[in-house]
Amino acid sequence: MSVIRVALVDDQALFRAGIRMLVSSQPDLEFVGEAGDGREGIAMASEQRPDVVLMDIRMPVLDGIESTRGILADAAQRGGRQPRVIVLTTFDLDEGAARAIRAGxxxxLLKDTDPEFLLAAIRTVHAGTSVIAASATRELFEHFGDVVAEAPSEFESLTGREREIFLLAARGLSNSEIARREYLSEATVKTHVSRILGKLGLRDRVQLVVFAYEHRLV
Structure with a gap:
């Protein structure tokens, strides 16, 4: 059984202790390091090379957005596998979470999420799938403000079918749910989603959600 190496960057010592105990209780997870601010987080991640980093947004010295950028840039510079970063936020309406997603x-997730859901999220992102706090998705991305960028020309390159699937994915439907709704196979939906991400220059479905709400496409 492969073990997932997990690290935490958060300025609250009590929260760090709780997460450390939770992660360490799992046989397939290993807690490999923690840091109290974003700058320490970059150094810790460079030394420990975790698979998944849990990242607070609001911290002294350097916030979680810049720390995420720094951790991913450091890993890319080394040529190694970039860790997956899950942002932890206290607020439902937190524009910083969307900015962190754009940073990589x-x-x-909300900090008050159920422990079992947090553990599942760690395993999910390590496997290559993104996670997002469903309870806050619409409220978060509708809270960006009044400045709205026009949809880039790449969006016009999507076919009619791809636009339909884009909108369903942006609303949080899974591949299986889209397949049932559109009378398609899951493999066909997965192919469409991959093409959509490629045409729009997006990394994953979470960035697709951000893109959709930023440009008011849903």
Whole structure:
């Protein structure tokens, strides 16, 4: 059984202790390091090379957004596998979570999420799938403000079918749910989603959600 190496960057010592105990209780997870601010987080991740980093947004010295950028850039510079970053936020309406996703995070969760869901999220992002706090998705991305960028020309390159699937994915439907709704196979939906991400220059479905709400496409 492969073990997932997990690290935490958060300025609250009590929260760090709780997460350390939770992660360490799992046979397939190993807690490999922690840091109290974003700058320490970059150094810790460079030394410990975790598979998944749990990242607070609001911290002294350097916030979680810049720390995420730094951790991913350091890993890319070394030529190694970049860790997956899950942003942890206290607030339902937190624009910082969306900014962190644009900086390279693989998703975000609220800090009061159930422990079992957090553990599942760690395993999910390590497997290559993104996670997002469903309870806050619409409220978060509708809270960006009044400045709305026009959809880039790449969006016009999507076929009619791809636009339909884009909108369903942006609303949080899974491949299986889209397949049932559109009377398609899951493999066909997966192919469409991959093409959509490629045409729009997006990394994953979480960035697709951000893209959709930023440009008011849903």
């Amino acid at each position: 995070a693989s998703g975000f």
